[in-house]
Amino acid sequence: MATSHWSHVPAAPPDSILGIASLYRNDPEKKKLNLSVGAYRDDNGNPAVLRVVRKVEQEPAPDHEYIPMAGIPSFCQAAVQLILGEKAQSIKEKRVVTVQSLSGTGALRVGAEFLCQFYRPAATTEKPCVYIPRPSWGNHRKVFQSAGLKVSEYKYFDPVSCDVDAKGLLDDLTNIPSQSIIVLHACAHNPTGADPSKQLWKQILQVVIQKQHLVFFDSAYQGFASGDLEKDAFAVRMFEQSGIEMLIAQSFAKNMGLYGERVGALSFVCKDSSVVASVQSQLETIIRSMYSSPPANGARIASRILNNPVLFEEWKQELLEMSGRIQEMRKLLFEALVSRKTPGDWSHITKQIGMFSFTGLNVEQVRYLREKYHIYMTEDGRASMAGLSRETVPLFADGIHDAVLQFSLR
Template identity: 30%
Template sequence: MAVAGPRTLNLVRQNQASIQHVCSRASSWWSGVEMGPPDAILGVTEAFKRDTNPKKMNLGVGAYRDDNGKPFVLPSVRMAEELIVSQKLDKEYLPISGSADFCKHAITLALGSDSPAIADGLNVTVQGISGTGALRIGSTFLSKFFPGPKNVWLPAPTWGNHVPIFKHVNMDVKQYRYYDPKTCGFDFSGAIEDISKIPKGSLIMLHACAHNPTGVDPKAEQWDEMSKVIKERELLPFFDMAYQGFASGDVAKDAYAVRKFLADGHKICLSQSFSKNMGLYGKENINVLYSPNVWLPAPTWGNHVPIFKHVNMDVKQYRYYDPKTCGFDFSGAIEDISVSIIEDIAVNFSMYLVPEKIPKGSLIMLHACAHNPTGVDPKAEQWDEMSKVIKERELLPFFDMAYQGFASGDVAKDAYAVRKFLADGHKICLSQSFSKNMGLYAPTWGNHVPIFKHVNMDVKQYRYYDPKTCGFDFSGAIEDISVSIIEDIAVNFSMYLVPEKIPKGSLIMLHACAHNPTGVDPKAEHSIWLKDVKGMADRIINMRTKLKENLAKEGSIRDWSHITDQIGMFCFTGMTPDQVEKLTKEFSVYLTKDGRISVAGIASSNVEYLAHAMHHATK
């Protein structure tokens, strides 16, 4: 120990200049990154965790809890999980549009089994990554192809993600009146007045049920009048339905607005999520990195180019594969990276080499192991040299590591490049996938392409699901595929076998959730889920009733009828920021400053305490 200290200090002194250089370079890469807005819910949760009051309550989290305040996994979900495991299904890739069986049942749940849109094939249903993913795909599609004004009208207030999702695709975000803070209810007259002034042909966002964050929904007759006005204004309704069945306990009642608009002749967009009504909160994670430009190896994985181009990055390439030797073009790669010969990329990835200097601090993509599509990897000593040159050029390495352990059978060996670059002092980005090395192909759904006939894109289908057998219609699929027209839609050469003659103005549906790949008729599981979701809804409704009753017992003279008039997981209490602060400081009841509470955080054991606290904070 007596020797280790001075030696360590000496090393630090010797490397001080390089450390400062690396830190300076890293700082320049990220100096333009703006701090994201603070997460109000996360702040509430962190403050709740620090509180030592045994009576503390967290009413900020938007996830269901049982009457003991514990996370709840639906029995129907447990059954489905056990069934999937028992069937020993493979993990092959799903079609790009998702599971046909899942899509069929999802759209039937939304529109009803007797819907003409289903019977007559007037819908296109595809699967995505939860509600946010569906909204993101829908907004991107509408931004590019919607012929009306490039704006969207949202209710005020609306779910926090709606605004950034639409702004991210460069749509102009506007609002119409919805919530009335004076009554803690729906501002029907204000909404109708504003909607009647929206420019014709615009896009309007509607919460199908259990409006988030207010819990305030229009009544059936108000939906009828809104449908009439929206149709007169020739607006395109985009429904966000994240709480079907969870709002009232009745899936048909919660879908009233969607089905009414279709019955009235509207063409609609619909985003569905099953996170809330199936308790599947942890099944929708995705990470995103953005940078201005990127240099890719030639060739590279087919999805790299469209992924980076989709976020408006300038895509270039450096030499990698040598077709003469069927091996790694080491000298070409080093020359391109150091001397900076860059290539422009055509749609077919043909290379047109032109001299251009790689700007210092640029992003370079590297395959960590098992290069796709060539299978050609640099040797360890070649990685060492590449690390040296890339560091000299002050480039930011972005490793794509999809085959760790699957390449050589040795996870450490396959991670050599990543670990070597870190040891050499690089700051890196790393994308990992476990599809290949764990054989999990099916649970990795990516983007999908929602298509409208009326924007001049031919949408076709082939037979897949046979309702008579509740299985795969093999003969029908083979027959359709053999005569279908194959259309190459995307730059990554994904092929879509698509149906004949979809009527103009067809309906596009965007859905999200974990798919049911069992191929088993889900009627039994469906009936159990209906019971599960009604049980959750009934508990929420019961807590609303008990809260209102206990406020009256406390002697509150305020009108708390909005607590039971509102619906779903959230309640806008009408409390002011000062009252919220008092509630938190004096009673350890945590909620957001706008007075919104998650009713799921209330239990039979604490509802009286909450009523007492709310009364004293508001009297």
Template identity: 35%
Template sequence: MEIAYPYPFRNIPKGQLETLENLLEAFRADRHPLKTNLMVGAFRTSDGLPYVLPAVKEAKRRMFSDLEWNHEYRQSHLGTRSFRDVSQRLFFGTDSLLVKNNRIVSMQALGGSGACHMGAVLLRNHYEPWKTTQRPKVFIPTESWANHSNVFTSQGIEAHYVPYFNSVTQAFDFDSFRATLSGLPSQSVVVLQTGAHNPTGCDPSLEQWKSLATVFEQHGHFAFWDAAYPGLASGCIDEDLAGFRHFAERGIPLLLAATYGKCFGLYCERVGVLSFVVPDESVRERMEVQMRLQARAETGAMPDFGATIVETILLDPELEDQWRRQVRSMAVDLRQRRLQLRQGLERLGTPGHWSHVTDQKGMFSYVQEPGEI
């Protein structure tokens, strides 16, 4: 006898992700020798192969040589204390008073998207301006990582957009961005990227970051920082994080959702970290409890392998120095490829002006027709 029952997911619509996956399948099936994948968000060698940083290879060698290394659960749902400590020093700076005064609370996360997700959930549950409204809102640059809006809307948070890119100059539109932030409701949550902006490759200068910090101070805005590409804009980790650190030092309310996927090449290991700046020890302890409960509810124990690679490198000054030099070489390589692309377009007489290809930084080059939405 067959029992009939209604299937509750019968009318699920096809989405953008399926279209992208179909496009990737078509790319793999194409046998043309000169095909190029412009969708992959990963650094490749000049031969188009995955690049494993030598510092990462050395860290893995040390791990495999450690007879006491095992696959037990980590002691904390937040990741090891050493992983959180080295992460705070890397992103906030070794001389940061926030680090020295225990003003930061952190947790390991499943890559950058996991850190953004956890940050969104914790804000939804505990950010007072959001708790007093039925429908919280987040403000995201019109040109931003495609998954930013998904992270927030999946949690019932409305995504609203602010202008970021000038299609005439093919550059960051500082005046429009600053003016729009100045007109937002007080205590708004605004998504920012630390450097090598996805997808435009256009970042504010340090002076512009300082001006934007003043707007945040004046209006009490909360800065939701996403750090996905430290070092890949300028070649220097500290330089790429200077704007973020300026916000932190000025005491602007913020969180940092960061990933080690790009600058360590640990893409599939999904190693990320989420950090909040807190006013005092009491809030730090309570926030850590909420982070632990959230991690317990969603992921349980954090994955060990990629995080141990990060710890191994950042706990050894010599190995960290090697890693920083390798990140710099990646940035130099990206700049050289940009130059070659621009020169090739200009040599072919391609219509348009192509200076933006070398003006933009990082892994993305962005073109938008004037007036295009």
């Protein structure tokens, strides 16, 4: 028998987030706690389906035909209005292209493919480089690299203040080559939960304009971060109002709880409407060769919610409930650590926004929590606040307290 064609293939290293999730699944302990994956859980620790989604699901799909390569038009239009605002000048002037995508990741990947094929900064003959924040969502680097783009980083986080390193960020964006591609998290930065202030967003925009950088916004948490769809779109809208060209990846995984349905959108805000048809046709060509056309079910659900004023209000209410529960978990965890007199300043837990807290725990402490307490979080110290409940906060606080004492004693 000949040996396999694949005998030379090395095993790929496990994904830093999904690898931890699989360790969790294999742990036989009953009281284990998974804070590694970014998925909302209710106060009983169970996955939640939004009531408004259940309502829409009562009406069966009209058919299971293919949908267009660019997706469902009513979904695309509503998605881009949600992020840019209904009165956005670029929408009025018909200089925005939006295609449906396989959630946020698919939007980033199709956008990356387009940039690799067509972005030709005049300032250099080299391949365009994408700058992502340090740290960033673990998949950013892989998504852009696999499209053939070079990836580098700009400073983002100051571990001492547990906040955005404003000076480092502005310096880096000023010192990198002009016309670079900059990835900005629209809100609820993952993994740090630290967002630029309004003032800092304005300064970032000034540097972007001055250096003619091309911005690629990643919006994975609109409405889920603060509970307010408008507030979470502040940065994207301010950039759009300045008239610059940009790309936007949107995900409806978290804010509609449609994780596995893969609902997202990729938009190009262009300088003028004359390029729209060409950009649209090339995006469709990329989509055709990658997966032909996107899935229908999730986008149909999202489209109905976004386009029906009654359902839209119901959705907004549920966004408030989800974001409120996460904020409450932050508060309870902070109070639990303070009441245990756990060494350190834990105020960043309540200051940070969104699904995650960048706890400040180091690798040893994270591993200790996993081994002794069966609490799973990523090794950079990121914990999903959405995975906590009233019942599990005390366990997590006990674990942190113990881990901090163990390792500060060494």
